[in-house]
Amino acid sequence: MSAHMSLRPAGSRDDASPIALRDRRRISTWLFVICFMLIGQIALGGYTRLTGSGLSIMDWRPVTGIIPPLSHTEWERQFALYQTIPQYKILHDGFGLAGFQKIFWAEWTHRFWARVMSLALLAPLVWFAVTGALTRGLIARLLLYFVLGGLQGAIGWFMVASGFDQNSTAVEPVRLVLHLGCAFALYIAILWTALSVRTPRAAFIPATAAVVRTKRLVWCATILIGITITAGGFTAGTHAGFSYNTFPLMDGRLIPHGYARLSPFWLNWFENVPAVQFDHRLLATVTALAIGACLFAGLRTPQLGKPAQDALMLMGWAVLIQYALGITTLLLVVPAWAGTVHQTWAAVLLTIAIVTLHRLRGVGRV
Ligand code: HEM
Known part of the structure; x- marks a missing residue:
């Protein structure tokens, strides 16, 4: 306040x-x-x-x-x-x-x-x-x-x-x-x-080029979190977490064998276990990198103000924890506790992203 x-x-x-x-x-x-x-x-x-x-x-x-x-x-x-x-x-x-x-x-x-x-x-x-x-x-x-x-x-x-x-x-x-x-x-x-x-x-934040760039990045990262959560839903729904329990390779390969087994091609993203799991890993990695980019841009932009910068820092920690929880869930072959914590922490990560966007509402608004 x-x-x-x-x-x-x-x-x-x-x-x-x-x-x-x-x-x-x-x-x-x-x-x-x-x-x-x-x-x-x-x-x-x-x-x-x-x-x-x-x-x-x-x-x-x-x-x-x-x-x-x-x-x-x-x-x-x-x-x-x-x-x-x-x-x-x-x-x-x-x-x-x-x-x-x-x-x-x-x-x-x-x-x-x-x-x-x-x-x-x-x-x-x-x-x-x-x-x-x-x-x-x-x-x-x-x-x-x-x-x-x-x-x-x-x-x-x-x-x-x-x-x-x-x-x-x-x-x-x-x-x-x-x-x-x-x-x-x-x-x-x-x-x-x-x-x-x-x-x-909303607290006023001057709309400098660096501020506008950071806000756009946070939007991208938030949308990516949403897409990764959706992909997580398909991973859970197809029970894809019960196979390929190694990281980062899947059955010794970066891109698993049989990725494009189904036809038409897009069906693989929703029904083909190796593709569904690979996509979730890939999206999670892109999301984590996008949040890293938000941090890199945001922490060098003092005009954002401390509340927005603090929220960005939290987002960085939260995605690291979520990434580690995902790997833990996978390597332990989806015990109920790990899957539950991984799913719940996704909500926490999303919360922090929404709070960050809310704190950035005042960009350019007097
Ligand atoms: C930004 C990072 C991530 C987010 C936001 C995320 C989100 C989610 C969500 C919401 C679910 C559960 C969906 C549901 O229950 O309907 C899920 C499931 C899963 N995720 Fe992630 N995830 C992330 C990273 C990872 C990583 C890095 C891995 C492993 C390499 C991973 C492995 C899994 C597995 C195996 C499941 C299925 C677990 C089950 O059957 O309950 N996740 N993810």
Whole structure:
């Protein structure tokens, strides 16, 4: 927050925002909590997928589904349903009711957390709206996020349903990526709103050539993070992390044998395991280099100001950690903990990139 704003008494309105300062703090803190909960949900989603738990609840009851089985008969009914799908026979055959309950609770917790989040968004939204703390524009935007959250639940079900098919033992990779991509898109939107409510007035940064170049680089790096995350979704969806468990070579070669096995060529990027894994490695490397370029340009440009430079430094550390987590996941052949941390840290890296872009909003703006 700028010194200009902090000099104003609590409850006063800043020129750039019709919302009172005290309310802005409360509203943005609430939205940051939602963001934090969303990162938790991304982690839970990763854990559910990596433990093979995602197909354990075979019906979709958005409201009453909050109640887990309460009797032995109901547990048996749910288990019997699960035993009819191919995944049970291939992945979990003979694991008994206790084994089923374990995977059930993972999926149930993922769905439960989604319901808790929707309440955590709706209840304060109604309160803030009724007490006049929100502008009409913000109410409309937050209601839209609520609806999109519901849609995300429906997309989740659309993904899960693809795993019940008689010919499949897992969900369709494209649907997995859709579910993951929409989660990240909604997360970015809520985070951006939270940041903008907290700091409606962007700090002025002179639009020198070096500043403009750095901002463009940060945009490129952020888009690359998004593309690498999508490629990570296909890596997870096709189970590509379970082969070629060496780095940097894949089966002794830089570009794996059989990269272009499928025809038409573009199909390899989505369905061909060696190509999918190679692409994710390559994109991750290009992303890390792009962030390195942002740092190189940004740290030599004092006009950017300390907040933007600090964010750039964090981005550098975050991508190094993410790269190392990716290699760890691969070399250890995707244990649930490593895959979950790798997926969750992708959200942290994206968060830092969005915060950096937000701090660069004021380039050329007086
Ligand atoms: C900027 C760097 C990176 C980003 C943003 C990133 C992002 C992601 C994401 C989001 C996923 C999970 C997608 C999902 O669960 O649906 C994933 C999966 C994966 N990534 Fe990365 N990744 C990066 C670097 C790397 C590197 C360097 C490697 C290894 C060389 C790697 C190996 C893997 C593997 C093996 C999986 C599949 C794990 C599984 O089945 O759960 N990643 N990545």
